[in-house]
Amino acid sequence: MTSKKVLEAQKISKYFHDPATIKILNEVSFSLQSSEFVSVIGKSGCGKSTLLYILSTMDTDYEGEVIIDGVSMRGKKENELALVRNEKIGFVFQFHYLLNEFNVLQNVMLPGLKLGKYSEKEIEHRAYEKLSILGIKEEALKMPNQLSGGQKQRVAIARALINDPLLIMGDEPTGNLDKKNSEIVFHIFEELAQVYKQTLLIVTHDNEFADRTSRIIEMEDGRIKKM
Amino acid sequence: MKYRLIFRIAYSLLLARWKQTLVAAIGVTFSITMFITLLSFMSGLNDLLDGLILNRTPHVRMYKEIQVSKKQPIDYLQKDPQGHNFIKSVKPKKDRVDIYNSDQIIQSLKKDSRVLGVAPKITAQVFFNVGAIDLTGSINGIDPEEENRLFKFNDYVTSGNFMDLKNVPNSIILGKGLATNMMVNIGDVVQVTTSKGEQFSLKVVGFFQSGLQDLDKVQSYASIKTTQKLLNQSENYITDIQVKLKDILWAPPTAKEYQEVYQIDAIDIQKANSQFETGSSVRSLISYAVGITLLIVAGFGIYNILNMLIYEKMDSIAILKAVGFSGRDVNLVFITIALSIGIFGGSLGLLGGFGLSSLIDNIPFNTESLPTIKTYPINYNPRFYMIGGIFSIITTYLAGYFPAKKASTIDPVIIIRGK
Numbered sequence A: 001m002t003s004k005k006v007l008e009a010q011k012i013s014k015y016f017h018d019p020a021t022i023k024i025l026n027e028v029s030f031s032l033q034s035s036e037f038v039s040v041i042g043k044s045g046c047g048k049s050t051l052l053y054i055l056s057t058m059d060t061d062y063e064g065e066v067i068i069d070g071v072s073m074r075g076k077k078e079n080e081l082a083l084v085r086n087e088k089i090g091f092v093f094q095f096h097y098l099l100n101e102f103n104v105l106q107n108v109m110l111p112g113l114k115l116g117k118y119s120e121k122e123i124e125h126r127a128y129e130k131l132s133i134l135g136i137k138e139e140a141l142k143m144p145n146q147l148s149g150g151q152k153q154r155v156a157i158a159r160a161l162i163n164d165p166l167l168i169m170g171d172e173p174t175g176n177l178d179k180k181n182s183e184i185v186f187h188i189f190e191e192l193a194q195v196y197k198q199t200l201l202i203v204t205h206d207n208e209f210a211d212r213t214s215r216i217i218e219m220e221d222g223r224i225k226k227m
Numbered sequence B: 001m002k003y004r005l006i007f008r009i010a011y012s013l014l015l016a017r018w019k020q021t022l023v024a025a026i027g028v029t030f031s032i033t034m035f036i037t038l039l040s041f042m043s044g045l046n047d048l049l050d051g052l053i054l055n056r057t058p059h060v061r062m063y064k065e066i067q068v069s070k071k072q073p074i075d076y077l078q079k080d081p082q083g084h085n086f087i088k089s090v091k092p093k094k095d096r097v098d099i100y101n102s103d104q105i106i107q108s109l110k111k112d113s114r115v116l117g118v119a120p121k122i123t124a125q126v127f128f129n130v131g132a133i134d135l136t137g138s139i140n141g142i143d144p145e146e147e148n149r150l151f152k153f154n155d156y157v158t159s160g161n162f163m164d165l166k167n168v169p170n171s172i173i174l175g176k177g178l179a180t181n182m183m184v185n186i187g188d189v190v191q192v193t194t195s196k197g198e199q200f201s202l203k204v205v206g207f208f209q210s211g212l213q214d215l216d217k218v219q220s221y222a223s224i225k226t227t228q229k230l231l232n233q234s235e236n237y238i239t240d241i242q243v244k245l246k247d248i249l250w251a252p253p254t255a256k257e258y259q260e261v262y263q264i265d266a267i268d269i270q271k272a273n274s275q276f277e278t279g280s281s282v283r284s285l286i287s288y289a290v291g292i293t294l295l296i297v298a299g300f301g302i303y304n305i306l307n308m309l310i311y312e313k314m315d316s317i318a319i320l321k322a323v324g325f326s327g328r329d330v331n332l333v334f335i336t337i338a339l340s341i342g343i344f345g346g347s348l349g350l351l352g353g354f355g356l357s358s359l360i361d362n363i364p365f366n367t368e369s370l371p372t373i374k375t376y377p378i379n380y381n382p383r384f385y386m387i388g389g390i391f392s393i394i395t396t397y398l399a400g401y402f403p404a405k406k407a408s409t410i411d412p413v414i415i416i417r418g419k
Helices: A048-055 A078-088 A104-115 A120-133 A149-161 A179-195 A207-211 B002-016 B018-054 B073-077 B102-111 B144-151 B176-182 B224-230 B248-262 B274-312 B314-322 B327-361 B382-408 B412-418
Strands: A005-016 A022-033 A037-042 A063-068 A089-092 A167-171 A199-203 A215-220 A223-226 B060-063 B115-130 B133-142 B157-160 B171-175 B189-194 B199-208 B219-223 B240-245 B265-268
Touching (some): A005 A199, A022 A048, A022 A063, A022 A199, A022 A223, A037 A179, A037 A207, A048 B412, A078 A089, A078 A104, A078 B327, A104 A120, A104 A149, A120 A149, A167 A179, B018 B327, B018 B382, B060 B248, B115 B144, B115 B176, B115 B224, B133 B144, B133 B224, B144 B219, B144 B240, B171 B176, B176 B199, B199 B219, B219 B224, B248 B265, B274 B327, B274 B382, B314 B327, B327 B382
Parallel strands (some): A037 A199, A089 A167, A167 A199, B133 B219, B171 B199
Antiparallel strands (some): A005 A022, A005 A063, B060 B240, B060 B265, B115 B133, B115 B189, B115 B240, B157 B199, B189 B199
């Protein structure tokens, strides 16, 4: 497989205006090739999470260009951006954010149903597949509040995978987990990267985690210090 | 597919707070029930009260009014006056009170396609002699058959048969109040003195009760022939021509037209009874206002509950947006929730309204003055149900609109980073 640019950031700047105007990101540029496993590290407040939300298209208030799969995100409408997130980006947050009203299987299926590319049966089948990759197939019909923290995070990863996204983004995905569960989640990411050639962009402040990824982007004061 | 998903999300959010949702739906149910009941009852009452007068009142009444001549002799003398003539102490001239050519007028009216029926009438002022005392009263000479067909005469004749007016010579139907005052029963004979001083004996064949007590103390009915005899007048002596039209709304222009065509006074029902129409419309207005207020209060309840739901489900909304649901999808979810509450509560309310009005419809309501009414009046007009249904949907939509808009503009970044 020839590697291609999945994501490109061009001179991204971002200001916070409250209480005073601060430049939180200063002309950040980098690109991400297909099937790369990249981690972004930096001290808290250096703007790494802010960068991630801009790259994920959820934050639209920035200067510069975000190019996902060769398409610029600038000037896209809110519902078009939602479609990009739905189709091309899988998201894993520090907190699992599962919907408590749905069971595990339905939570995983939700983005797939929204995309509507496959039939409901097909999506269900795929959801089981993803859950079995993550080793939680047995929990499929449980409600989220019956699961442990580590299991919940794995469900969230399965949800991120359901539409076979171009890119998985993680915002401190192991931040809330203990050592053992962090390890499990890391192994899952590693497996996704190596076996399934999944492109991953993970923000973390866990240097141990970062050291084991294929590429580290280190940020400081709104700039990239080391790439 | 997409809408099914929206429905599913809306449904599960609804169930997540099902107790509050139920309370909101009950609010709508209650208000629609009351709205329907109030309008049905009020409108039934209106119909009853209107019927009391309107059913018995001709749409157009033609008569001859005793009044001052519009043209005084001097006006005939001066064709083109240079100034104004001032005439003091003008009096009406002696004139006949019956209608000229009444027969021809009636015949020509019967040919008019707008006319449902024509009933002639004579009013005569009389004294009823009871021992040493004379009671004033009036006798209406009527055609019993036509009077019943057009003005439901039989509904008010509480005892005796109204057709006896025609079948029994020199007969009279007395107002209930008048009969009680005179202490007479059916079959008794009453003495009547006309305004010209002539005495007559009339046989009582029935009583009537109009619902208006004052009227029942002075009114009585006899056939046209009997009244003409009483007044010592010829067979074409008629003082009133009562016209019932096919549509009550045609009355004002028709009255004006007849006035010009037949050169007599004609008054339409709207002018003669304007106070009834005002009363009815004000009563309907009040019931609509109360009903709509109830609905708006229910709407605020829905608004509150949805707002609370949005604060509670902020995380869920944020994550839905993060995984690719657009603001419009989220908006649809909350509008769906609001509308389901509206439709569910509203349909129960329509049923409840129907139930409650049929209950009221069966409550006995007997009153001396309204002999034909046995239970509380209810008007089952489908229009009320339609208005209620449409209104429940509109209010709940509006109640959902602002919370839904707020939910759709939630910025997922703020929520997700806030943790």
